[in-house]
Amino acid sequence: MVTCVSMIQVFADGPENIPPPKGKYSEETVCVEPVDVMRRQHFEYILDHRDKTVIEGIRTEKYSLTGCIDCHITPDAQGKYARYSEEIHFCASCHLFTAVTIDCFQCHADRPEEAVRATLRMSGQVIGVQELGKLMQLDALK
Amino acid sequence: MRYTFDTSEVDSGRRGFTLGVAALGGLSVAPGIFLYHSASAKPADQPVSNKQRWGMLVNTNVCQEDCSACVTACNEENGLWSLGRPATDAQWIRKLNVKDRQTGHVTSLPMMCQHCEHPPCVDVCPTKASFRREDGIVLVNKHTCIGCRYCMMACPYKARSFIHEPLYEQLPHSPRGKGCVESCTLCVHKVDRGDNNTACAEACAKDGHEALVFGDLNDPHSEISRLLEKHGGSQIRADLGLNTGVRYQGI
Amino acid sequence: MESVRFSSVDARSVQYWLLLGALALTALVGYLAAHHMDVEGHHITGMNNQVVWGFPHVVAVFLIVAASGSLNVASISSVFGKIDYKPLARLSGLLAIALLVGGLIILVLDLGRPDRLIVAMTVYNFKSIFAWNIFLYIGFIVVTFVYLWMMMERKMNRFVKPAGFIAFIWRLILTTGTGSIFGFLVARQAYDAAIMAPLFIIMSFAFGLAVFLLVLQASYAGTGRPLGDAILRKLKILLGIFVAAVLYFVLAYHLTNLYATEHHGVEHFVLIGGGVYTFLFWFVQVFAGCVVPLVLIFIKPFSQSRHMVSVASLLVIVGGMAQLYVIIIGGQAYPLVLFPGMEESSSFFDGVVAQYAPSIFEILLGAGGICLALAIVTVGIAVLEFLPESLSDKALKLESATT
Structure with missing residues (x-):
């Protein structure tokens, strides 16, 4: 109540x-x-x-x-x-x-997905993903 | 005792039952119309069932050592951002290099949750947060996960990650947060949408390697079942008897 | 009949409040450390995706194992009829509850989502030994409470024997459950061994008695009550036997592993090439935690000194912590074998020894749990009649003569 x-x-x-x-x-x-x-x-x-x-x-x-x-x-x-x-x-x-x-x-x-993705593009988080990919590639090459 | 890893054993009991039901359904509803023909999208309001068992086939013969397209695709699909701390960053799929000490031969393969039929993580979870969906996908219910990490101790594949810090900007289809354990979901949101594929397998195919095949292990006509039947496929740590949903060729 | 007189300790002294204040303060600091871990996330600890259970679990498992072990003193008197131990039974029960509470609080505060404790208490997966343990731990506290009540309430004294028997069986199951947390991990090289359960039971005998001896001596020294040589000697020899048994089980575990080529990797890691884990195994666990206490207990002139009982007990505790550190953290640091006989490498630390060093927050949380347990004992002996007024040889002889 x-x-x-x-x-x-x-x-x-x-x-x-x-x-x-x-x-x-x-x-x-x-x-x-x-x-x-x-x-x-x-x-x-x-x-x-x-x-x-x-x-x-x-x-x-x-x-x-x-x-x-x-x-x-x-x-x-x-x-x-x-x-x-x-x-x-x-x-x-x-x-x-x-x-x-x-x-x-x-x-x-x-927020809806488009809003989250827009923020990610602005904050550069997407680059973070690529960096992780690179990090993994380097390690995988060892 | 010798173990045989006959791929036709994949949920053989269930498949027999399923086919029986399917045949019965086909006969009783309308002649000529098969209710369960192949892995197609289920209606959104229907629960998943054990008619399907989703799985993945990895052909390590064509998996490239210097390629991690599957990893990048997984991270982007599920919003796994690196926080620059490799020891605590979540990794749902990783490229693993396996070197034979005797011969020096290196096999490169993606390693992720193997979606076992008898998952040790589900056995040990005190709150049933680790569970196996009817269609064979092993998931963490993050609403009941208390973050005890016993599943991480139990997983033979090191497939799970604990979230070590508060997260921001999660994607709507991939909720993730501090204090819970998570792992490969076999792109469950895509599966439920009827995509009939995962982000990693799509990326691998896009790069022209086609080392990853996603599909329904219970459907004898699916590509994965046909490939497995023809060429076979082994399980990692098959000695544990977990009947994994992810199979490998060339190891 | 009851010639041993029990009384609560005088809580009016400055030392008492200083002690209680220090214990409570450390417990509070431990809680704050855990709260900080909860807000920031576990990345501020030494734990990571390779070593998922860290120092808090070492301390928590030690306390839980020691809790069931410290109840042994009571069991010896009421289950096995050794009347000499009867005056010690009450303290034994109190200490058991206190240690278990301390250990459980650590475990709960280290959860990723401690706010969801209610989920752990209401949803059970009965195939999980963890879920069983939640029952076993809560049940242990209840059973020990009832046991204490039977002991301390004169009218209920006639039920001491059945209550003690239930508590004894319960504690054996409980430690089996704790050991099985590791014994049931089929995939890990260092675990997956049935011997884990009996090993943990014998460890609990030794660690629990060592903690009991220290608390007993400290409380009698602190309150100025007489503690005779005879009872101390009995307990000390018992401790020596338990420590020797631990050593035997450790030997059996490693010999079995050494015979199987499959386990040579992990054995090499613990026994020779594991750096800090090898050091902890040989020098702290085996030498300082087993060999030295055995010498202090059984060999003259050390065996003639009362102080050496405290030193031996302390060493058994330190060695026990090291043993659990090697089992829990060393067992995770050794890489998981996905492809037996192959060399593995990845971005996820496959094939390499995982790094772990406890952070200050984990150490504070561990210390907080220990101090909480001791604070419970400190309050307990002041509130209720847990301690006999005298444990002098004379007082105890009187008792054994009259009964």
């Missing part, structure tokens, strides 16, 4: 400038489930789907974390994608406020 109340508050008081989702899930529903259900129970859907994906290889987009991220994390007017460390990130906007710590984004991408 406490969580519900505080969540309702979030959507009243939270950051205004969260980039909107890509679009509606279907003609009938905004999200994969009614919005109030998602606010309260999104983690149950995600956790359930997580185990199905990892263990059984079920790869439907509905309820998948990648699906959430791809739809909800959209660029702002400048074309910049928010990160989980910023309060305008869709997930962070609520989780930071309610102080519910999640460790999803220690491992999972917090």
Whole structure:
């Protein structure tokens, strides 16, 4: 109950400038489930789907974390994608406020793939891969 | 006792069962339509099954000693960035040079998770985080891995890496993070997508070597099964009786 | 009937609080070191993808092995009916619990995801000896608690023998489990041996008794209570027998390996060419940890000195740590053999001896676990009646005369 109340508050008081989702899930529903259900129970859907994906290889987009991220994390007017460390990130906007710590984004991408790849190109991480390849080649030649 | 490494033994029990079911299905659903014809993409909402057993064949005769295209492709596909610390950097696939002390002959081959039918990592994992998918792919469920590293002690192939530092900018299809163990996933995201290939095998073929063949060991008509049937293929540390999903020719 | 009087130690002295403060502080520093490892990741330790278990595991396994061994003193009295050891049984039980807790805390804090301890406690893979050990460790603490209760509550005294018997069997299974962590590793050259389980059991006898002797002597010296020569002598000779047995098992293990050509590589590594591991094996484990204590215990004039019992116990502990270092870290440093008889090389350190040196964080974590165990004992003997007021020859003779 406490969580519900505080969540309702979030959507009243939270950051205004969260980039909107890509679009509606279907003609009938905004999200994969009614919005109030998602606010309260999104983690149950995600956790359930997580185990199905990892263990059984079920790869439907509905309820998948990648699906959430791809739809909800959209660029702002400048074309910049928010990160989980910023309060305008869709997930962070609520989780930071309610102080519910999640460790999803220690491992999972917090933005769609194109955004991650763009950052990698900028930060030169791709060069890191090539360097590792070279390192391995040198060792393999020994 | 002598061990024979007949490749037709690959999950022979399962294959017999599978073919039986397939034949039955084919008969009962509609004549002439075979439900399980070959390794094609499964519907995304269906769980994987033991009808397939994914595997890899490595032809070391054509694997080039000075080539590591498979390694680079794996790193790029799965977002394995080097942090400049070779002793702790993750390596899912590595080029291994094996030299015969007597003759001096060097064999070069890629070494990665062998996707065993009886994986020691799965046996020792206290939390069932190391597991074998129905289709034979051995994975780490990083949601339940506690980072005890017992699987790394148990793996006969040194196939696993522990993540020694916080990671950033992981790719969406390849979540990875500090404190968990990981290893080759046989490009499980590509397999589930129906690519029917792995990044390493694609890269090897692109470079014109074609030393790596990915495919379904349970499907007698798949390329990998036909090659194995024709030329044979051995397991590394076959003495351990693990029935690996990765087979080698020329060793 | 009960002629030996137990009492809690006086906790009002400055020395007591200094000791407890120092132990608690070291334990806290160990925790902070582990926390730092958790935040930064294990790359700040000496551990890597080749040596995945490092110094914390050496200390943790030592403490766990010593825990089950230190319960032996109690078992000797209640299971094997050696009445002379009965006054020592309570301390034996307390020390067993304390050492196990210290060892387990180290293991947990060294996990990649210590925050997921709850997963380890709720999801079990029963084919994993590790999962079994979680049961065995928790069960050991419970069984020993019950055993202590039977010993310390007069009304329950009649159940001491069955409780002690269960605890004794449990501890044998527990150490078998600990040894099997290594014995079940089929792929590693240095492990994969059934002798690991009995070797660990006999190691636990020796290490546990050595720790017990040191704690006993320290607590009696610190509280000014009399500790007679007779009981010390009995324990000392027992320690000597256990140390000799360890040496025998080590000999059997290496001789068996030396006979099989397949194992010549790893044997050469440990016995001759392994650098620090060879040094630790011969000079610390065998010489300082076995030969010297045997001399100190059995040969005059050393055997006539009480101080030599402490020295021998300390050496057995140091030698035991070295032995586990050689087994755990040396066993990983020796390269995994993928192609027997071939030379292997790669970017992933195939075919080469892995480098490992413990970092300060691992050493602090190990020291923290040891100090936590000792702090538990220090608090325990002040809160409850674990120590007999006198262990002088006279007091003990009185007891054996009346019973």
